[in-house]
Amino acid sequence: MQKSPIYKDAEERMKKSVEAVRAELAKIRTGKATAELLDGIKVEYYGTQVPINQVANITVPEPRLLSVQPWDKNMIGPIEKAIRSSDLGLNPTNDGRVIRIPIPPLTEERRKDLVRLVHKLAEEGRVAIRNIRRDANDKIKKLEKNHEISEDEAHRQLDDIQKLTDSYIEKIDELLKIKEKEIMEV
DSSP states (O other): OOOOHHHHHHHHHHHHHHHHHHHHHHTSOOSSOOGGGGTTOEEEETTEEEEGGGTEEEEEEETTEEEEEESSGGGHHHHHHHHHHSTTOOOOEEOSSOEEEEOOOOOHHHHHHHHHHHHHHHHHHHHHHHHHHHHHHHHHHHHHHTTSSOHHHHHHHHHHHHHHHHHHHHHHHHHHHHHHHHHHOO
């Protein structure tokens, strides 16, 4: 059966919400090193703020170590400074060519703070999805009120939107569960 344009629009927006939550969760530091950890950090490059991954190669040589190799040797200082001043609590060192960032193990208190943050981000994602559902439902009710669709059709579309909402909230809950497990892993 053909899905309505309202359904397709809601689905597209919900996908984007889940992706936004996934991207935010990737930036949160767990005990393991990941290149995505530095995604939110910008560095000044010839007068413009650019993400670190656009001026350097980021690798993970060991589970608790990040390696950042700038393409331009003059960028070592600014990159190191940007990492140090970020709120990630990392302490980079460099040898003149490569910046090494050891990822310290998380304390129990820090883990709990991160879990709270992850829950907050997941809840923001759920709220965004519910807002999309509300917008879609309002459009459907307006069509029904203007007699552009039948009452039965409106109920069917509202049910479809609710099923879609439930599936995307489930996806966010799954992301939350994975990230929470990652954070609490010692």
